[in-house]
Amino acid sequence: MYTGPVGSANLPQQIHDYNVHIDSNDVFWMIPVEHDAVKVDFDQARARLRVNNLRVFDDHDVGNSLTLGLGLPGGLGFPYPAIAPAAPVRATVSFDVEWNGFVDKAQINNSAQSFKGSFFSTNTTIKWSAEQTGFRFESETPDPGRNLISVLGREQNGVFFSE
């Protein structure tokens, strides 16, 4: 979440970063949810993800999220700004994401990354909210025009790639 104008996402202006942290096996920001939290109608390039009151962390910004709260140094020739350290705090988020209708479609067989499958670029909307001590957020009415890129796939990777 950013203090800049809608449509922007500049790291120095970030004030909240909600995620479930990387797990002890290095899986990135994935959390098990109820089976019926996800509905997929793949042939129609549609899917829906709905979760209510998920416990997450607010790392303040992605710089702190990916440095475990250490922040980032300024200068030194690196292409990112100085970010002050910040400790995570608890929050809850609810979200309703809809992949709805294809924009583009492709069959992919990528041996370098060992993944294959059918993939859609889709139209997508999101409605979400967050709540934590002293702050809450409610997103705008879902707007398909906000989607920069979204993907829906039916894929096999890793050991399933060669099957």
Next chain:
Amino acid sequence: MEKSGHGGLSRRTLIWRAGAIAGAGLLRPRPALADDGEHEQTARALTNPIPGGVTPFKPFGVVVHHNPLSPANRLAVANISDPSQITDFDGFVGLTHIRGGGTGTNTVSGASTILAFQADMGFSQGKFVGADGRQHEGTFAFV
């Protein structure tokens, strides 16, 4: 501030950072476990991350086993990298890259302001081989 010979960090900074790492570890959630409710009675297995990914703040920060979507591929989805965060996976995957707005409210003062957001979110639903070497089914949100 006194500098050490280790990347310009002072001893106090190094000590503080060591403390921050320990604190961050305490705040980490439990590993992502498959919900075995309707699929397998005993399947609560660790998923494995995809082998690749990015390090956005190299040389600082962690390796992220995730391939961010590029808006340049919206009309060329054939060019995407693996959108899954889980390897040894067979199933449905969804991923978004959305920027929008909303209203943030200070719940103490009641003051509200318009804020921007970026939502890189998604899901995986299907079967996977876990760290235990066994096959499981699960549904995961990418948050």
